[in-house]
Amino acid sequence: MDDEYKDEIEGEDENTSFQDMEEDRGEMQVAMHLGGMYENWFLDYASYVILERAVPDVHDGLKPVHRRILHSMREMDDGRYNKVANIIGNTMKYHPHGDASIGDALVHIGQKDLLIDTQGNWGNILTGDRAAAPRYIEARLSKFALAVVFNPKTTIWKKSYDGRNREPLTLPVKFPLLLAQGVEGIAVGLASKILPHNFLELIDASIAVLRNKSFEIFPDFLTAGYIDVEKNNNGLRGGRLRVRAKIIQESPKLLKITEIPFSKNTTNLIESILSANEKGKIKIKKIDDNTAAEVEILLHLAPGVSPDQTIDALYAFTDCEISLSPNSCIIKNDKPLFLGVKEILQFSTEQTLRLLKLELQIQKAELLEQLHSLSLEKIFIEKRIYRDIEKCESFEEVIVAIDEGLKPYVKNFIREVTRDDIIRLTEIRIKRISKYNSFKADEQIKGLNEELEKVNFHLANLIDYAVDYFKDIKKRFGKGRGRKTEIRSFENINAATVAVANTRYYVNREDGFVGTTLKKDELVGQCSDIDDLIIFMADGTFMVSKVSQKTFVGKNIIHVEVFNKNDDRTTYNLIYRDGSRGNYYVKRFPVTSITRDRLYDLTKGTKASKVHYFSANPNGEAELLKIFLRPDPKLKKSSFEFDFKELSIKGRGAKGNIITKKTIKKIVVKESGVSTLGAIDIWYDETVRRLNTESRGKYLGAFKGEDKILTIMQSGDYQLYNFDIANHFDEHMLLIEKYDARKVLTAIYTESRSKMPYIKRFYVEESDKKQCFVGDEHGKLLDYSLDYLAQLKVDFKNTRERKNHSEIVDVDAFIGIKSFKAKGKRLTADKIKSLSWNEPKAYEYPPLKETEEEEIPSEIPMAEKKEEKLVLDETTLDLVKNTPKEEKPTRKKSAKRQIEASPKKEKAATVEFEIDMDDNHILIEKKKPKDSKSLTDSKKKDLKDDGQITLDFD
Numbered sequence: 001m002d003d004e005y006k007d008e009i010e011g012e013d014e015n016t017s018f019q020d021m022e023e024d025r026g027e028m029q030v031a032m033h034l035g036g037m038y039e040n041w042f043l044d045y046a047s048y049v050i051l052e053r054a055v056p057d058v059h060d061g062l063k064p065v066h067r068r069i070l071h072s073m074r075e076m077d078d079g080r081y082n083k084v085a086n087i088i089g090n091t092m093k094y095h096p097h098g099d100a101s102i103g104d105a106l107v108h109i110g111q112k113d114l115l116i117d118t119q120g121n122w123g124n125i126l127t128g129d130r131a132a133a134p135r136y137i138e139a140r141l142s143k144f145a146l147a148v149v150f151n152p153k154t155t156i157w158k159k160s161y162d163g164r165n166r167e168p169l170t171l172p173v174k175f176p177l178l179l180a181q182g183v184e185g186i187a188v189g190l191a192s193k194i195l196p197h198n199f200l201e202l203i204d205a206s207i208a209v210l211r212n213k214s215f216e217i218f219p220d221f222l223t224a225g226y227i228d229v230e231k232n233n234n235g236l237r238g239g240r241l242r243v244r245a246k247i248i249q250e251s252p253k254l255l256k257i258t259e260i261p262f263s264k265n266t267t268n269l270i271e272s273i274l275s276a277n278e279k280g281k282i283k284i285k286k287i288d289d290n291t292a293a294e295v296e297i298l299l300h301l302a303p304g305v306s307p308d309q310t311i312d313a314l315y316a317f318t319d320c321e322i323s324l325s326p327n328s329c330i331i332k333n334d335k336p337l338f339l340g341v342k343e344i345l346q347f348s349t350e351q352t353l354r355l356l357k358l359e360l361q362i363q364k365a366e367l368l369e370q371l372h373s374l375s376l377e378k379i380f381i382e383k384r385i386y387r388d389i390e391k392c393e394s395f396e397e398v399i400v401a402i403d404e405g406l407k408p409y410v411k412n413f414i415r416e417v418t419r420d421d422i423i424r425l426t427e428i429r430i431k432r433i434s435k436y437n438s439f440k441a442d443e444q445i446k447g448l449n450e451e452l453e454k455v456n457f458h459l460a461n462l463i464d465y466a467v468d469y470f471k472d473i474k475k476r477f478g479k480g481r482g483r484k485t486e487i488r489s490f491e492n493i494n495a496a497t498v499a500v501a502n503t504r505y506y507v508n509r510e511d512g513f514v515g516t517t518l519k520k521d522e523l524v525g526q527c528s529d530i531d532d533l534i535i536f537m538a539d540g541t542f543m544v545s546k547v548s549q550k551t552f553v554g555k556n557i558i559h560v561e562v563f564n565k566n567d568d569r570t571t572y573n574l575i576y577r578d579g580s581r582g583n584y585y586v587k588r589f590p591v592t593s594i595t596r597d598r599l600y601d602l603t604k605g606t607k608a609s610k611v612h613y614f615s616a617n618p619n620g621e622a623e624l625l626k627i628f629l630r631p632d633p634k635l636k637k638s639s640f641e642f643d644f645k646e647l648s649i650k651g652r653g654a655k656g657n658i659i660t661k662k663t664i665k666k667i668v669v670k671e672s673g674v675s676t677l678g679a680i681d682i683w684y685d686e687t688v689r690r691l692n693t694e695s696r697g698k699y700l701g702a703f704k705g706e707d708k709i710l711t712i713m714q715s716g717d718y719q720l721y722n723f724d725i726a727n728h729f730d731e732h733m734l735l736i737e738k739y740d741a742r743k744v745l746t747a748i749y750t751e752s753r754s755k756m757p758y759i760k761r762f763y764v765e766e767s768d769k770k771q772c773f774v775g776d777e778h779g780k781l782l783d784y785s786l787d788y789l790a791q792l793k794v795d796f797k798n799t800r801e802r803k804n805h806s807e808i809v810d811v812d813a814f815i816g817i818k819s820f821k822a823k824g825k826r827l828t829a830d831k832i833k834s835l836s837w838n839e840p841k842a843y844e845y846p847p848l849k850e851t852e853e854e855e856i857p858s859e860i861p862m863a864e865k866k867e868e869k870l871v872l873d874e875t876t877l878d879l880v881k882n883t884p885k886e887e888k889p890t891r892k893k894s895a896k897r898q899i900e901a902s903p904k905k906e907k908a909a910t911v912e913f914e915i916d917m918d919d920n921h922i923l924i925e926k927k928k929p930k931d932s933k934s935l936t937d938s939k940k941k942d943l944k945d946d947g948q949i950t951l952d953f954d
Contacts, residue, residue: 050336054185055192058330058339058347059170060149061178063185065105068094070115071168073141074150081119081138088134096161099134106139107131112181112196113222115145125222126295128265144477148175154358174355175473176202176348178330179217179341190336192329194235194344195219195262199481202345203474209349210463210470217341219324220485223295224259228490234340235328242490245269245320249307249728250298252768255314257297261322262485266291272319273299280502280529281317282310308726312498321490353466357459364455371448372414373424374441379409380425381436389426398426489687494566498726501526501562505533505547509557512537515550527562534563534591540576540603540611544594554599558614568592569677571620573644575613575659575667579606584664586642587656588622588649604655613667620649620677626670630663645676679704682723684736691725701738708739710764716749716774716781718764718820734784739764742845745773745820746785746811748792748827748835752777757832759792759809760824761817773820782832787840788812797831808838 056063062070072091076082088102095102110116111125120137123130131137141149154172159165182196198220208215218229219241226244233239246259260269266289277284283302290296301310315321329338332347339347380386385405389398402422410417458465505527506518513521514533527533527547536542538556544563545551564570568590575586587602594600603609615623622645629638642659684690685697691709700709703723712718712735720739721727729736746761752775762773774781785792792809796802815825 050187050190051331051334054187055190055329055331055336056178056183056185056194057170058178058332058337058344059351060173061176061181061183061348062171062173063105063183065095065097065102066109067171068167069102069106069109070141070145070149070171073116073139074146077141077146079140081117081140084134084137084139087139093162093165094160094167103134109181110139114181114199115142115149115177116140117142124265126260126266127291128267144473147476148473149173149177151355151359153362154355172355173348174352174469176206176345178348179345182219190329191327193325193327194330194341195241195324195326196221197341198483200474200478201483203470203478205345206349206352207467207470209346210353210467215342215345217345218487219262219326220483221262222484223262223264224484225261225486226259226488226490227485229487230489233326234342235326235344236338236340237325237327239326241324241326243322243324243485244315244488244490246486247311247314247320249311252307253301253303255299255301255307255310257299257320258295260295261319262324264319264322266295266297269319270297273314276313276317279317282313283502284310306726308724308728309498311728312493312726316493316495316498349466352469353462356466356469357462360455360459360462360465364452364459367448367452367455368414371445371452373421374445374448375413376406376417376421376425377428378438378441378445379406379412380428381433382438383409386425386428386433395426399423402426488689489685491685491688491690491692495530501528501531503527503529503547505560507557507560510555511552512555512557513550513552514545514557514560515548517549524560525562532563532565532596533560535560536572536602536611536614538611540574540609541599541601542591543599544591544596546596558611559616561616563591563594565592565594569619569680571617571649571677573613573615573617573623574602574611574656575664576603576609576611576656577664578604578609580608580610582606582609583658584612584660585656586644586647586659587654588644588647589652589654590649591652600652602652612664617673617675619675621673622647622676623669623673624671626668627660628665628668629660630665632662635662641670644673649676675704678702679707680723682709682725684729689729689731689733691723691727693725698736700736703738708766709736710739711736712745712784713770714781715772716747716778717770717772718745719770720764720766720768734781735786737786741766743786744788744817746787746790746792747773747824748782748784749774749779749824750782751775751823752779756829757782757827758824759811759815759827760820760822761811761815762820762822763817765820771820775823783835783837785811785837785840787837788845789841789843791838791840793836793838794828795833795836796828797833799830810841812841 052064054063057067060067069087069091072094073082073087076087076090084103084106087106088099091102091106092099106116107122110118110122110131117140118137119139121132122137123132149171151172156169157166158169160167176197178194179197180199180202182194184193185191196219197217201217201220205215205217218232219227221227221243225246228242228244231240243261245257245261245264248256248258250256257269260266270287270289273282273284273287276282283305284299285302286300288298288300290298299310299314301307327338328340328344329336330344331337332339380402383405385402388401388405392398392401399419399422402425403417406413406417406422503516503526504519505514505516505524506521507514507524508518508521514524514535516529529547531547532544533547534542534544535553535557536559537554538558539554541554543553545553571588571590573586573588575584577584585604589602602611613625617623622643625642625644627640627642629635629640631638640660647657679702680693681695682700682703683692683695683697684700685692687697691700700723701707707723708720709723709727710718710720711729711733713730714732714734719730721729741763743764744761745764746759748757748759750756751758758779760773765771772778783792790811792811793806794809795806798804809827818824
C-alpha cells in the first residue's frame with residue numbers, strides 16, 4: 001500500500017463512528033437528485049457512444065475500434081501473417097471492451113478486401129457464412145494499408161484508456177477511406193450510414209477536386225447487382241437508393257440470379273423468395289443454390305408461368321430489390337456533423353494534400369539535417385580540426401576547441417552549429433577518420449542536394465505532386481477494382497400487374513356479393529390478393545373494390561372482372577333504358593381513374609333505369625347487334641341492326657346516343673367485332689431497357705396484332721419479341737427495332753475454329769427462341785447490316801506488299817440469301833484492320849417467297865370475307881333442310897355436323913362446321929379439322945383460323 005494512502009487513512013479521526021459515516025452518506029445521497037443523474041450521466045453516455053464507438057471520424061474514416069485494430073496490426077507487423085487471436089489480444093490493451101467486439105470488427109474490415117490481407121476461412125459475404133474462430137484464421141496489413149494509412153512522423157498521439165500505452169488520435173490516411181469502405185453505426189439519438197464507393201472512381205474524383213473540376217460519385221458494392229441513383233441526395237438524409245439483383249433468363253422455364261443486392265446474402269434472399277412463393281405472389285417450382293465464389297441461384301418456374309412477369313414479381317415482392325436510405329453522419333472536431341459524400345471527398349482530398357505537404361516538409365528538414373551533418377563531418381576531417389583537441393584536458397575544452405576550429409567555415413553550413421553537432425563530431429571513430437573518402441562524401445552531398453531540389457520542386461508544385469500520388473495509387477493497387485454495381489434507371493413495377501393470379505374469385509349475382517370465399521356461387525376467374533375488381537350492376541351503376549373474402553357491392557350484378565387502372569384500351573359497350581318508359585341509349589366508354597368503393601352511375605340517373613345490353617372488350621372491339629322490337633302493328637320494321645363501330649368512344653359520364661324510342665324485346669349478337677382502336681405506339685427506353693407507351697427513348701413503331709420486335713445481341717444471336725411492355729431485354733443488345741420480314745440480315749463473323757472472317761445473308765425467321773447465326777460453336781460477331789443491297793468496306797492491315805489497302809464488297813453480288821444456319825462464305829484470307837458500311841444501293845424489297853396454294857375444292861365451304869357467297873352441295877343442303885325443327889340449333893345450343901371433302905391427290909380430310917339457325921338466316925362456322933396431319937401445308941394455312949358465313953334466305 002502506498003505511504004501517501006496509508007497516511008491518509010491513519011490521519012482520520014479515530015473517534016469517527018459508523019453512525020457519523022452513515023449520516024455523511026445520507027447527506028451525499030440527498031444532494032444528488034434523480035433528474036440530475038439522468039441529465040449528466042445520460043449525456044455523458046450519449047457523447048461517449050457517439051464519439052468513441054458508433055460514428056466514424058472524418059479525418060481517417062475509422063471508428064475507434066477499427067483505428068485501434070489497424071494500429072495494433074502495424075505494431076505487430078513483420079511482413080508475416082499473425083493469428084487473429086493474437087491481434088485481438090494485442091488490441092485489447094488499446095480498446096476497453098471485450099474481445100468479441102474486436103474480433104467482429106476485424107472480420108468486418110477483412111471482408112472488405114482493402115486494408116487487410118487475410119488467410120483462412122473469413123466467411124462469405126455472398127452466402128452469409130461466418131468466419132472461423134480467431135485461433136484458426138490469420139491476417140496482416142495489405143500493401144495498400146502500409147502505403148496510405150500509416151506514418152508515425154505525421155501522426156498525432158494520445159494516451160490509451162489506462163495510460164500505459166500510446167495510440168493515434170487519428171491515423172494519417174491519404175485516401176478517401178471512409179467512402180471506399182463505407183460505414184454503418186447506431187448511437188444514442190443518432191445514426192450513420194455511409195455506403196461504399198468505387199476505388200477507382202474515388203481516385204478520379206479526388207483528382208477532379210485537385211483540378212477544380214466537377215465530379216459525381218455513386219455507391220458501388222462487392223455484391224454487384226444494379227443500382228438506381230436517381231434519388232441519391234448526395235448521401236444525406238432523405239435520399240433513397242434502389243438496389244436490385246441481377247436476374248438472367250436462361251430459358252423460358254429457368255431464371256438465374258448471378259448478383260445480389262448490397263446487405264443481402266443468398267440465404268435471406270432465398271428465404272424471401274420462398275416466402276413470396278408461399279403467399280402465391282410468384283410461382284417457383286424449385287430453387288437450387290450453387291453459390292460458391294460467385295452467386296448462382298437457379299429458379300425453376302412452374303409450367304405456364306411467364307419468365308418476364310416472374311422477374312418483375314421477384315423485384316416487387318422479394319429482396320431481389322431493396323431500398324437503401326443513406327445518412328452521412330461523421331465526427332469532425334469532436335462534434336457530430338452531417339456532410340454529403342461530395343463534401344467528405346473534398347475534405348479527404350484536402351487532408352491528403354496537407355499530409356503530403358507535411359511529409360515533404362519533414363523530408364526536406366531531414367535532408368537538410370543530413371546535409372548539415374555531412375558538411376560538418378567533411379570540414380572536421382579534411383581541415384584536421386580533430387588535431388586541436390589533442391592538448392585539451394577536459395571535455396569542455398574539447399567542445400570549445402572544435403567550436404573555434406569550425407568558426408572560419410560557418411558560411412558553408414546550412415544552419416548554426418550547436419553543441420549537439422559538436423558532440424556528434426567527437427563520437428567519430430579514428431578508423432573512420434583514417435579511411436575517410438572525400439570523393440564519396442562529395443557524391444553523398446551531391447545526391448542529397450538533388451533530392452532536396454526534387455522536394456523543393458514538389459513543394460512548389462504541390463497540386464501536381466498530389467495528382468501524381470493518386471495516379472500512382474491507382475496504378476499500383478487499382479487492378480481488379482473496377483465498378484461492380486451497374487448504374488441503371490429502374491422502372492416502377494406495378495405490383496398488381498405482376499402478381500400471380502393465385503386466387504379464385506366468385507360472384508353471387510342476385511344477392512350482390514363478390515369474394516374469394518363464395519365457393520358455392522359462380523366462379524368468375526382468378527386474381528391476386530392485391531388486385532381490384534370492377535363490378536357492373538343491372539341498374540347502370542358500377543364500382544371498383546379491393547379483392548376480399550366477401551364484399552357486398554350491390555344486387556343484380558351483370559359483370560365482374562379484374563380492374564387495371566392503367567388500361568386505356570378496354571372498352572365497355574352499353575345499351576340502357578332511361579327510366580321505366582324512357583328512350584334507349586347506347587354508349588362506348590373506358591374506365592380509367594376511379595375512387596375505390598365509390599358507386600358511379602353510367603345512366604342519366606333517372607330512377608328505374610336498366611341495362612339491356614353490356615359487353616367488355618379488352619381491345620376496343622365493336623360487335624354487330626340485331627335488335628328485336630316488341631311487336632306493334634304501327635311498326636314498319638320489327639328488327640334492325642346496330643354496329644358499335646359506328647359509335648365513337650367517349651367518357652363514362654356521357655349519356656350516349658338514342659338508339660330507339662320503341663320498346664326492345666331482345667338483343668342478339670349477330671357478329672363478333674374486331675378492334676376499332678388504332679395500333680399502339682411503342683418506344684424503347686435504353687436507360688431501363690424496357691418498352692413503354694409514354695414516348696420515352698427510341699421510337700420503335702406502331703404495333704398491333706402479331707407484330708414483333710427484332711433484337712440482335714453482341715453474342716451473335718437474334719431474338720423476336722412481342723410488344724408486351726413487360727418484356728426484359730438482353731443487356732448486351734446491339735439493335736432493337738420493329739421486325740420487318742422483308743429485311744435481309746448481313747452478318748460478318750469470325751468462325752470459332754479457324755478464326756477466319758465469314759459473311760452470310762439470311763431472312764430473319766420467326767421463332768420464339770433465341771437463334772444463333774454465328775456458327776454452332778458461337779463465333780465472334782464483327783459487324784452486321786439490315787440493308788438489302790449493303791456495301792461493305794474492308795480495310796486491310798498493312799503488309800510489305802500493300803499499304804492502306806481497302807476494298808468495297810457488294811454483298812448482294814458476293815453471296816446469296818440462305819438460311820441463318822448456313823456457314824456462309826469466307827470474306828477474305830488477309831488480315832482485316834476494320835469494317836465499315838458505305839451508303840447502300842437504291843432498292844425496293846422483293847416480294848417474299850410464299851408457298852403456292854392449291855385450289856380449294858368446292859366441297860369445302862370457305863368464308864374469308866363477310867360478303868362472300870357460300871356454295872353448298874346437295875349433301876349439305878339436305879343436311880340443313882332435313883334437320884327436325886325440334887333439333888334446329890339456337891344461340892344457346894348448336895348442332896354439329898361433319899362434311900367430308902376429298903381434295904385432289906390428298907387423303908380424305910374431315911372438316912367440322914357449326915350451324916346456327918334462327919327465323920331468318922343460317923350461320924355456318926368452320927372449325928379447325930381434328931385430323932390436320934392429312935392436309936397439305938397450304939390447306940393447313942387456309943384452315944388455320946375459324947371462319948364463319950351467314951346465309952340469308954326467304
